[in-house]
Amino acid sequence: MGLYLKQLLAGRDFAKNDAFASGMANFVYVLGDNERKECMVVDPAWDVPGIIDFIESEEMNLVGALVTHYHPDHVGGDLFGYKISGLSQLLSLKPVRIHVSRLESEGVKLVTGVSAGDLEEHEGGDEVEIGNIRAKLLHTPGHTPGSQCFLADGNLVSGDTLFIGGCGRVDLPGGSAEDLYNSLTQVLGRLPDETMLYPGHDYASMPVSTIGAEKKGNYCFRVSGLEGWMSLMGRQ
Ligand SMILES: [Fe+2]
Helix, strand or coil: CCEEEEEEEECCCECCCCHHHHHHCEEEEEEEECCCCEEEEECCCCCHHHHHHHHHHCCCEEEEEECCCCCHHHHCEEECCEEECCHHHHHHHCCCEEEEEHHHHHHHHHHHCCCHHHEEEECCCCEEEECCEEEEEEECCCCCCCCEEEEECCEEECCCCEECCEECCCCCCCCCHHHHHHHHHHHHHHCCCCCEEECCECCCCCCCEEHHHHHHHCHHHCCCHHHHHHHHHHCC
């Protein structure tokens, strides 16, 4: 199968002279079909022209965008008074469909200014076709109510739900420690150990991990029961 998956780091691979982007350390992913040369971009933000330049240099054809969640460092918008490029600039340069969780679409519209007609709303379990590749949308609430991860051919793009050695914050608006516990234990923790993990930020000493390694070494998987988890999250 011709899966195409590239990991791009803000401040290094695009947005190269942007110190704020470097500090936030967002990963953007390009996911698609290497044979059909079709791809979608996951969480385009910070330097949309730079991301498009990369895609064109790879001779891939951008056919859509996938959104993990509505925070401005992932979709563009205002953050700490700083205007981040994102989905609205993507639409002006490359008018493609934007795939979001139904529960996240209001937030995406509010933060980015895109309209309902630009968005394709999804439920957990939906699949998006990119050429002959299928990306399965896993609803993983907790960091935000409509957070979703993308699973394609044994590769998980996890947004801010699961990091290498950590997991997403639950103290921002719409966050829920209990929902995150369920997402980690009932959804992501049930994926095969060999599933490759591609997180939404470069917060660790390595850029990629596996579900099996995280279940062994990540404190977010090493809590016995919801009660222990809630007290752990309360101490964050
Ligand atoms: Fe986030």
